[in-house]
Amino acid sequence: MATAPLPVCGLVPHPLRIAQVRRETVDTFTIALDVAGWPGGYTFAPGQFNMLYAFGMGESAISVSGDPGQPGRLVHTIRAVGTVTRALQRLRRGAAVGVRGPYGTAWPLADAEGGDLLLMAGGLGLAPLRPVVYHVLRHRARFGAVALLVGARTPEALPFRRELARWARHGDIQVRVTVDRAGADWRGAVGVVPALARDVRVSPGRARAFLCGPEVMLRFAERELSALGFDHARIFVSLERNMTCAIGHCGHCQLGPSFVCRDGPVFPYDRVRPFFLTREA
Amino acid sequence: MAPGRDTGAAGLTLASALEAHAFLRGVPGDLVRRIATIAHEVSLPAGAFVIREGDDADRLYLIRAGAAALEVTMPGKPVVRLETLGPDDILGLSWMNPPHRWQFDARVVEPVTAIAIEAGPLRDWIRDDPRMGQAVAMRLVSQLQRRLERVRLQRLDVYGAEA
Numbered sequence: 001m002a003t004a005p006l007p008v009c010g011l012v013p014h015p016l017r018i019a020q021v022r023r024e025t026v027d028t029f030t031i032a033l034d035v036a037g038w039p040g041g042y043t044f045a046p047g048q049f050n051m052l053y054a055f056g057m058g059e060s061a062i063s064v065s066g067d068p069g070q071p072g073r074l075v076h077t078i079r080a081v082g083t084v085t086r087a088l089q090r091l092r093r094g095a096a097v098g099v100r101g102p103y104g105t106a107w108p109l110a111d112a113e114g115g116d117l118l119l120m121a122g123g124l125g126l127a128p129l130r131p132v133v134y135h136v137l138r139h140r141a142r143f144g145a146v147a148l149l150v151g152a153r154t155p156e157a158l159p160f161r162r163e164l165a166r167w168a169r170h171g172d173i174q175v176r177v178t179v180d181r182a183g184a185d186w187r188g189a190v191g192v193v194p195a196l197a198r199d200v201r202v203s204p205g206r207a208r209a210f211l212c213g214p215e216v217m218l219r220f221a222e223r224e225l226s227a228l229g230f231d232h233a234r235i236f237v238s239l240e241r242n243m244t245c246a247i248g249h250c251g252h253c254q255l256g257p258s259f260v261c262r263d264g265p266v267f268p269y270d271r272v273r274p275f276f277l278t279r280e281a
Numbered sequence: 282m283a284p285g286r287d288t289g290a291a292g293l294t295l296a297s298a299l300e301a302h303a304f305l306r307g308v309p310g311d312l313v314r315r316i317a318t319i320a321h322e323v324s325l326p327a328g329a330f331v332i333r334e335g336d337d338a339d340r341l342y343l344i345r346a347g348a349a350a351l352e353v354t355m356p357g358k359p360v361v362r363l364e365t366l367g368p369d370d371i372l373g374l375s376w377m378n379p380p381h382r383w384q385f386d387a388r389v390v391e392p393v394t395a396i397a398i399e400a401g402p403l404r405d406w407i408r409d410d411p412r413m414g415q416a417v418a419m420r421l422v423s424q425l426q427r428r429l430e431r432v433r434l435q436r437l438d439v440y441g442a443e444a
Binding site: 122123151152153157178180181182183184186187188189190191192194195198199213214216217220 | 437
């Protein structure tokens with residue numbers, strides 16, 4: 001006897017099968033989930049996240065890193081750093097993952113149309129910005145100059161390397177990559193990612209900046225962008241906190257008056273700026 | 282002397298190029314023209330060394346195009362790239378203070394076009410002429426501050442610490 005699909009509600013994960021697993025770096029991997037059975041069809045906006053449930057282990061908040069224009073596959077890129085994410089790393093094609101979402105705020109792409117766009121990612125901060133790149137490439141005429149700046153610890157720690165090379169070759173957007181440390185065989189830049197902002201053709205007066213990465217990096221990035229003439233009101237950041245319930249109930253991800261899971265993860269920079277310098281936030 | 286090709290640009294053109302470089306932007310025209318008398322354009326191909334550790338630090342390079350990487354060589358270990366410098370960056374700070382020897386290698390990553398300024402006269406002018414000293418020394422301090430901030434951010438190893 002066939003059973004009715006489980007309802008997708010606030011705290012009940014919906015089981016999805018892994019369609020593909022790809023290793024990105026030594027500790028980072030990408031899984032594509034088959035969303036064919038998602039009740040009503042699954043859609044998300046770039047910047048949003050899901051709670052992924054490794055059965056028997058627990059949940060973790062993971063940004064969607066896939067193409068919003070390909071609704072059949074739900075893609076997440078995950079760094080294996082804790083119990084849940086290591087359990088997810090052990091799963092293979094065909095295994096089930098519990099999913100609930102999407103949650104949170106999205107990058108303000110509609111507002112960015114008609115102007116330039118600067119995307120800056122540090123480390124795995126590229127994952128929540130990757131859907132933005134897909135969206136921009138699909139609707140290229142809606143945007144002016146677009147630059148993607150990516151920083152990583154080493155060339156080996158750089159996620160989506162082939163894709164970055166392809167985007168750079170294609171030339172629709174400006175792509176600059178830098179690493180903190182490299183040997184003489186590395187052809188890219190060595191240094192911090194905020195410094196790359198000076199090397200791209202984006203007009204600060206008509207551009208929006210979307211930033212995602214470690215918060216220290218975000219602070220340095222804001223200083224660099226301000227020096228170039230970016231208005232704070234045009235800078236948006238995606239933050240990461242200990243998101244447990246994802247619906248603004250548990251309070252684990254509280255940042256001042258905001259819950260990162262519900263009011264974020266994408267925030268206007270001005271809204272979170274005071275908390276960047278708060279010792280306990 | 283580092284390998285390279287001096288393009289022999291006319292003084293006026295060189296002064297314009299100096300004025301357009303971020304490092305000297307806003308410096309009074311007479312000072313820029315004076316600097317132009319001790320400067321020349323240099324083009325370096327990929328793979329060439331701009332400076333070599335231990336050599337005389339006799340020039341300040343203002344990079345106009347391309348990229349060069351600061352490198353350090355340790356016996357028995359692979360070369361480590363410390364930082365890449367590009368358009369509007371300056372390259373070479375060791376000329377400012379004794380012993381006037383380069384502390385690192387700098388190797389061209391993408392073909393570089395730069396303006397090389399003779400360090401000896403520039404150092405004398407900074408010391409002896411308050412206007413030149415104010416204009417150039419403060420810009421050097423500003424560059425040093427920016428570079429120090431970058432190095433500190435690199436040192437934080439933020440990607441290693443992210444969870």
